[in-house]
Amino acid sequence: MSIDFSLTEDQELLREQVRRFAEERIRPGIEQRERDHEFPSGVMAEMVDLGLLGMMIPEQYGGAGADVLTYAIAVEELARVCPSVAVTMSVTNSVCAWPIQTFGTEAAKDRVLPEMAASGKLGGFGLTEPGAGSDPSSMRTTARRDEDTWVLDGEKAWITNAGFASWYVVLARTDPNAGKKGISAFVVPADAPGFAVGKPEEKMGLRASRTASITFSGCRIPADYLLGQEGHGLAVAKATLDHSRVGIAAQALGIHQRALELAVAYAKERVQFGRPIAEHQAIQFKIAQIATELAASRALTYRAAIENGADAGRYAAQAKLYASEAANRACAESLQIHGGNGFHADYEISRLYRDVRVTTIYEGTSEMQRLVISRHLLR
Numbered sequence: 001m002s003i004d005f006s007l008t009e010d011q012e013l014l015r016e017q018v019r020r021f022a023e024e025r026i027r028p029g030i031e032q033r034e035r036d037h038e039f040p041s042g043v044m045a046e047m048v049d050l051g052l053l054g055m056m057i058p059e060q061y062g063g064a065g066a067d068v069l070t071y072a073i074a075v076e077e078l079a080r081v082c083p084s085v086a087v088t089m090s091v092t093n094s095v096c097a098w099p100i101q102t103f104g105t106e107a108a109k110d111r112v113l114p115e116m117a118a119s120g121k122l123g124g125f126g127l128t129e130p131g132a133g134s135d136p137s138s139m140r141t142t143a144r145r146d147e148d149t150w151v152l153d154g155e156k157a158w159i160t161n162a163g164f165a166s167w168y169v170v171l172a173r174t175d176p177n178a179g180k181k182g183i184s185a186f187v188v189p190a191d192a193p194g195f196a197v198g199k200p201e202e203k204m205g206l207r208a209s210r211t212a213s214i215t216f217s218g219c220r221i222p223a224d225y226l227l228g229q230e231g232h233g234l235a236v237a238k239a240t241l242d243h244s245r246v247g248i249a250a251q252a253l254g255i256h257q258r259a260l261e262l263a264v265a266y267a268k269e270r271v272q273f274g275r276p277i278a279e280h281q282a283i284q285f286k287i288a289q290i291a292t293e294l295a296a297s298r299a300l301t302y303r304a305a306i307e308n309g310a311d312a313g314r315y316a317a318q319a320k321l322y323a324s325e326a327a328n329r330a331c332a333e334s335l336q337i338h339g340g341n342g343f344h345a346d347y348e349i350s351r352l353y354r355d356v357r358v359t360t361i362y363e364g365t366s367e368m369q370r371l372v373i374s375r376h377l378l379r
Contacts, residue, residue, distance in 0.1 A: 022081035054117030061113035069305040072250035079254025084208035094244035096123025103227040121166035126156035143172035152216035162212035183233035194219030205354030242313035249319035252327035263334040297323035314376035321369035324359035
């Protein structure tokens with residue numbers, strides 16, 4: 001199979017546009033926002049005009065109707081400057097808007113998608129619970145049918161955009177006796193009766209991205225906010241994660257790219273033993289390795305973005321696995337090149353080193369990606 005990774009003129013223009021926006025509108029004040037754990041509400045409002053919060057929503061609902069590769073390019077460029085902004089945008093597009101447009105009823109799509117595309121309403125995704133992470137069969141959140149409504153009870157943990165999102169895709173158990181086949185997916189509005197947001201989590205990185213628990217106490221939503229069929233929730237979640245992992249790979253790409261840029265710039269300016277450290281072979285080899293792994297990550301991620309066949313989930317898992325782990329290595333080596341300065345909070349690589357760590361964890365750990373890949377190959 002021949003693969004053409006060349007970008008269209010529109011994609012190249014988008015890359016330039018998003019990079020310019022990130023440098024001019026996001027980078028100023030980024031360190032202060034990270035220190036203060038300040039959610040970038042102003043930045044998100046500006047992103048609406050660029051169409052970045054409804055990138056893959058079909059044009060009939062007011063979205064840009066972009067393909068996955070175009071979306072991945074935008075995530076990559078945002079993450080190069082601010083991973084917190086990138087994950088806020090990525091979650092809204094990939095694990096909220098996408099399953100709604102793919103599995104939602106016409107009533108749900110007509111209600112939610114135009115609002116997300118045109119008004120900048122953010123989205124969230126509720127799968128993980130305090131006692132159920134990689135094992136969704138341990139899920140305790142329930143949903144029961146009550147005439148023309150569903151009633152949810154339970155708690156979801158580690159929810160990106162919690163408190164700022166207007167819409168959440170939530171998994172809940174609808175049949176306690178059916179195991180994995182007793183789980184369904186729903187779209188839940190933040191203003192639904194019985195919905196509440198917990199205290200923000202204190203995180204190692206992505207400090208300007210809001211993460212908190214969400215709880216449901218007799219939370220009522222319309223019956224037509226069910227996504228797909230009752231009992232098919234895990235299929236919805238699997239398809240969503242197969243799709244969204246490309247976005248996490250793209251986020252890792254952006255961080256990796258910036259780690260390389262910082263390593264090269266610092267190596268040229270830092271003088272030791274009478275000459276720039278860039279002239280030392282040990283540093284040259286580190287930079288060569290970072291650059292080579294970046295090229296491999298980008299090839300895997302772009303391949304996953306254009307893949308839509310039976311093995312799309314495997315390619316997405318491979319891209320997420322390799323790109324996230326390579327980006328972690330890149331940040332570690334870039335920080336090492338910075339020496340003691342890299343350990344100081346005033347240096348950008350210090351923030352990237354903290355931010356990149358979670359890319360091997362959320363939306364499926366590296367261990368789960370290896371399981372997904374092996375199951376595809378051994379099925």
